[in-house]
Amino acid sequence: MAETPPLDPAPAGEALLSMNEVTLRFGGVTALDAVDFHIDRGEILGLIGPNGAGKTTAFNVMTGIYQPTQGTVTFDGEVTSGMKRYRIAKRGIARTFQNIRLFKAMTAFENVMVGADAQHSTGPIAALLGLPRYRREEAAGREIAHELLDFVGVRGRADELAGNLSYGDQRRLEIARAMATRPKLLCLDEPAAGFNPSEKQALMELIRSIRDRGLTVLLIEHDMRLVMGAVDRLVVLEFGRKIADGTPAGVQNDPAVIAAYLGVDEDEVEEEVDDAS
Numbered sequence: 001m002a003e004t005p006p007l008d009p010a011p012a013g014e015a016l017l018s019m020n021e022v023t024l025r026f027g028g029v030t031a032l033d034a035v036d037f038h039i040d041r042g043e044i045l046g047l048i049g050p051n052g053a054g055k056t057t058a059f060n061v062m063t064g065i066y067q068p069t070q071g072t073v074t075f076d077g078e079v080t081s082g083m084k085r086y087r088i089a090k091r092g093i094a095r096t097f098q099n100i101r102l103f104k105a106m107t108a109f110e111n112v113m114v115g116a117d118a119q120h121s122t123g124p125i126a127a128l129l130g131l132p133r134y135r136r137e138e139a140a141g142r143e144i145a146h147e148l149l150d151f152v153g154v155r156g157r158a159d160e161l162a163g164n165l166s167y168g169d170q171r172r173l174e175i176a177r178a179m180a181t182r183p184k185l186l187c188l189d190e191p192a193a194g195f196n197p198s199e200k201q202a203l204m205e206l207i208r209s210i211r212d213r214g215l216t217v218l219l220i221e222h223d224m225r226l227v228m229g230a231v232d233r234l235v236v237l238e239f240g241r242k243i244a245d246g247t248p249a250g251v252q253n254d255p256a257v258i259a260a261y262l263g264v265d266e267d268e269v270e271e272e273v274d275d276a277s
Ligand SMILES: Nc1ncnc2c1ncn2[C@@H]1O[C@H](COP(=O)(O)OP(=O)(O)OP(=O)(O)O)[C@@H](O)[C@H]1O
Pocket: 026, 029, 030, 031, 049, 050, 051, 052, 053, 054, 055, 056, 057, 058, 098, 222
């Protein structure tokens, strides 16, 4: 299939990624319904919503696992919907998965090296010949891998098999591996799932320090209260539709959002609010 031709480079200040009226249907299920939002460069955007709202599906569309039924995705000034997954990844989107996907029989260090290797410009022949350029890239990759293991707090366990790491370390290792591909946008799908409150808090701090390194972060989380303090902005999905988009404080008091989370009618929330005031 022919690739979508690149657009002009995005002007400074333009969104890093835009979902433009994206609809995705699976047979009779509309997983995303004309979803329209953007991610600004350098921000932490929280993508929240109840089970089945379409959060993971939105990731899958951005990263090219699914093609939209309608609408487009643009990333860094190019239309990326329609591109193959590896091309989108090369343009600078990395992700982690809701269910951990590590190479369990490889060490923590090797798992991160897989991410770093994906960025090599030299191919397998240069590697076989041991060409200097390949050796330089290899050395740089190792340095980055160690630094990232340190950054996420898994340094001491670099040589352990990923499958033997604690659950929390596996989650953090997955983040390090994604970062090793040197993405512009890092998408994290419920990275704090299964964590206790203090682990969750520590992870939110890690995510803020990831942003401080210059990455843009898209964070899927189920727990609205948890993301409130960590994100710059929130997009809320319910049944595949965007129901809110704004600052944490604004979204928190939005009757449609409260209703979605309580599983009640928006009118009921509005009545409660009226009664209380
Ligand atoms: N491959 C698929 N085939 C059919 N339906 C799918 C597929 N993937 C997702 N869906 C449906 O699309 C809807 C959105 O699912 P999605 O996994 O995106 O929700 P989510 O917001 O990530 O939920 P959760 O919080 O449970 O992870 C659901 O109704 C789901 O059953």
